[in-house]
Amino acid sequence: MKVYTCFIDRSFKRMKSSTLKANSLFYLGLLAIVAIGTGCSDTVTHRSHQSYTIEIKEMQFQPAALTLRAGDTVVFINRDFVTHDVTGQIAGGWTPSPIDPGDMWSMVVDKTIDYFCSFHPVMKGRITTE
Numbered sequence: 001m002k003v004y005t006c007f008i009d010r011s012f013k014r015m016k017s018s019t020l021k022a023n024s025l026f027y028l029g030l031l032a033i034v035a036i037g038t039g040c041s042d043t044v045t046h047r048s049h050q051s052y053t054i055e056i057k058e059m060q061f062q063p064a065a066l067t068l069r070a071g072d073t074v075v076f077i078n079r080d081f082v083t084h085d086v087t088g089q090i091a092g093g094w095t096p097s098p099i100d101p102g103d104m105w106s107m108v109v110d111k112t113i114d115y116f117c118s119f120h121p122v123m124k125g126r127i128t129t130e
């Protein structure tokens with residue numbers, strides 16, 4: 001839980017200069033305030049489902065490793081100049097969904113999964129549910 005709240009704080013700082021919709025920023029801002037307010041402590045234990053952002057830039061998923069709770073949402077934002085996708089590595093995983101430059105794609109995560117970009121298989125990431 002400690003890593004989790006610290007991550008939200010860092011993630012928000014990275015996204016402050018982004019062009020996300022205002023409501024997304026507002027939501028992330030609230031999360032960051034919670035993270036800052038708790039000093040990255042272990043106080044966020046009972047919460048509703050939350051949203052996380054993974055940026056795709058410089059041919060990488062950033063962060064490449066993310067831990068969240070089953071039922072949380074992950075938004076992938078493509079900040080590169082080429083199309084990427086997010087493909088689950090297990091059978092029955094996610095359907096590849098091309099994400100054009102500047103676009104985003106979101107999904108609800110229900111279990112731990114390794115994923116990669118089918119256009120650039122060296123691009124890999126893992127989402128872990130706790």
Ligand SMILES: [Cu+2]
Nearest residue numbers: 084117119120
């Ligand atoms: Cu790619």
